[in-house]
Amino acid sequence: MAGSRPLAEGWRAYRLIAAMWIRSTLTYRVSFALTVLGGLLVTGLDFVAILLMFSRVDVLGGYSLPEVAFLYGLSATSFGLADLAIGSAGRLGTRVRDGTLDTLLVRPAPVLAQVAADRFALRRISRIMQGSLVLGYALVASDIGWTPVKVLMVPGMVLCGGVIFSAVFVAGAAFQFVAQDASEVQNAFTYGGQTLLQYPPTVFGRELVRGVTFIFPVAFVNWVPAAYVLGRPYPLDGVPRWAAFAPPVVAAVCCLAAGLAWRAGLRSYRSTGS
Amino acid sequence: MGAGRLYGAVAAGGFRRYATYRAATAAGVFTNTVFGLILVYTYLALWDEKPHLGGYDQAQAVTFVWLGQALYATLAIQGGGFEIEFMERIRTGEVAIDLYRPVDLQAWWLASDLGRALFQLLGRGVVPFVFGALVFPTAVPGDVGRWLAFAVAVVLAMVVSFGIRYLVALSGFWLMDGTGALQALMVTGIFCSGMALPLNAFPGALGEVVRALPWAAQLQVPADVLMGKADPVPAFVFQAAWAVVLLAAGRLVQLAAARRVVVQGG
Numbered sequence: 001m002a003g004s005r006p007l008a009e010g011w012r013a014y015r016l017i018a019a020m021w022i023r024s025t026l027t028y029r030v031s032f033a034l035t036v037l038g039g040l041l042v043t044g045l046d047f048v049a050i051l052l053m054f055s056r057v058d059v060l061g062g063y064s065l066p067e068v069a070f071l072y073g074l075s076a077t078s079f080g081l082a083d084l085a086i087g088s089a090g091r092l093g094t095r096v097r098d099g100t101l102d103t104l105l106v107r108p109a110p111v112l113a114q115v116a117a118d119r120f121a122l123r124r125i126s127r128i129m130q131g132s133l134v135l136g137y138a139l140v141a142s143d144i145g146w147t148p149v150k151v152l153m154v155p156g157m158v159l160c161g162g163v164i165f166s167a168v169f170v171a172g173a174a175f176q177f178v179a180q181d182a183s184e185v186q187n188a189f190t191y192g193g194q195t196l197l198q199y200p201p202t203v204f205g206r207e208l209v210r211g212v213t214f215i216f217p218v219a220f221v222n223w224v225p226a227a228y229v230l231g232r233p234y235p236l237d238g239v240p241r242w243a244a245f246a247p248p249v250v251a252a253v254c255c256l257a258a259g260l261a262w263r264a265g266l267r268s269y270r271s272t273g274s
Numbered sequence: 275m276g277a278g279r280l281y282g283a284v285a286a287g288g289f290r291r292y293a294t295y296r297a298a299t300a301a302g303v304f305t306n307t308v309f310g311l312i313l314v315y316t317y318l319a320l321w322d323e324k325p326h327l328g329g330y331d332q333a334q335a336v337t338f339v340w341l342g343q344a345l346y347a348t349l350a351i352q353g354g355g356f357e358i359e360f361m362e363r364i365r366t367g368e369v370a371i372d373l374y375r376p377v378d379l380q381a382w383w384l385a386s387d388l389g390r391a392l393f394q395l396l397g398r399g400v401v402p403f404v405f406g407a408l409v410f411p412t413a414v415p416g417d418v419g420r421w422l423a424f425a426v427a428v429v430l431a432m433v434v435s436f437g438i439r440y441l442v443a444l445s446g447f448w449l450m451d452g453t454g455a456l457q458a459l460m461v462t463g464i465f466c467s468g469m470a471l472p473l474n475a476f477p478g479a480l481g482e483v484v485r486a487l488p489w490a491a492q493l494q495v496p497a498d499v500l501m502g503k504a505d506p507v508p509a510f511v512f513q514a515a516w517a518v519v520l521l522a523a524g525r526l527v528q529l530a531a532a533r534r535v536v537v538q539g540g
Binding site: 034039041042045046048056057059061183184185199202203204205208 | 295296309316320453454457461
């Protein structure tokens with residue numbers, strides 16, 4: 001029963017709800033295909049902006065186009081994974097406001113699993129597709145001295161990055177319990193984080209880089225490990241060499257913090273009563 | 275009630291409606307400031323690599339970023355103004371009641387959207403811009419005339435922005451589901467108005483084309499007027515011409531749509 005194995009229970013509930021939404025989405029196949037196509041266009045725009053920049057310059061912050069594409073592909077793909085898996089949690093604010101969260105609370109399944117799978121939007125694969133395309137281009141075009149470790153690090157970065165962004169989404173959802181109307185703040189961290197990581201760390205101010213390395217550690221999605229793969233200096237002096245292999249640990253710590261935030265948020269929830 | 279007072283009241287209502295949600299406004303200010311910060315650093319790097327790209331110096335490029343963040347919600351560059359509500363009314367058929375009202379449909383929504391835009395400018399635009407001007411070197415003129423010209427350009431930009439979104443919303447009469455049209459609005463809005471990259475930094479023929487499209491009237495023209503990169507009078511003519519064309523097109527499409535409306539009987 002619920003409670004005895006919460007993780008397994010949650011995963012089962014998540015799978016069932018997500019599968020239901022996928023079935024419902026695929027009922028309108030043409031509409032779905034068009035939405036994915038449109039999504040590819042929308043998500044591709046920020047890379048087009050980067051291409052336009054590189055039509056006027058050869059390097060940006062010392063990074064060439066394939067290197068920026070490498071950062072971009074890693075950031076976009078891992079963000080896309082998180083957005084697909086758990087992005088629906090961003091709509092929690094609406095449910096808190098109109099009181100429909102109460103329905104989820106009385107169901108015999110973990111609330112987080114229900115919120116994450118709520119209106120599971122398969123169309124979000126467009127971000128993953130677009131990110132992987134750019135990443136593929138980067139892997140072909142850039143001139144990386146491949147070693148077995150570096151090869152393993154690419155899927156590792158996408159996976160850990162996806163987990164780190166997922167933790168950010170969960171923390172954002174937890175924030176919405178208290179934020180009410182201020183839910184847009186979470187965009188600054190989710191979409192803002194993704195946009196930030198699409199550019200080389202050398203572009204940004206030292207304080208900003210320090211902040212996203214030690215406080216809000218999204219630098220471990222790509223900046224730090226990608227610097228290792230590209231054979232470039234780390235974004236901050238004094239960061240030890242092994243930091244490139246830290247993303248799994250960082251991801252685990254982020255999950256723990258997000259989980260605690262979620263519990264605190266859920267406990268503070270008061271229904272609108274309507 | 276005179277027409278002027280009526281639409282004035284509608285505009286005031288639009289203003290008050292958005293002014294009600296203070297926490298949401300503060301959240302928007304925060305988010306715009308964060309995005310401004312990210313963008314500013316990338317532009318600084320770009321202009322560092324290529325000084326005078328598009329005729330801007332670094333300070334002007336920085337000013338452009340903060341103007342973009344200040345006008346982003348005001349001009350609903352990515353969408354998010356009256357059109358969502360209007361499309362919903364078209365979809366549900368409630369628009370039939372609107373068409374019966376003794377007011378002009380287009381003028382009603384224009385007044386309401388101008389009220390919203392004015393609030394967004396004051397509530398969401400000023401703070402990120404002031405933050406940017408204080409923290410980064412910007413090219414903000416001290417000349418009052420330049421600011422007045424900028425104010426005129428922003429009002430014209432609001433009308434052009436409305437004109438575009440009104441057409442997008444009317445597509446709902448034929449398409450019913452507005453998702454695709456709104457997506458197109460988002461793509462064109464970000465790309466063609468200069469949010470992704472100032473239009474004068476676009477290369478070659480692509481640059482020529484985007485600078486002639488109505489979206490250029492939204493962010494690029496007011497920014498160039500403020501920074502003295504464009505003469506106010508030709509700039510106003512460009513904006514006003516697009517405003518007239520878009521409003522007239524909106525009027526024609528609306529007439530065609532009104533003939534088409536079939537009200538579902540209950």
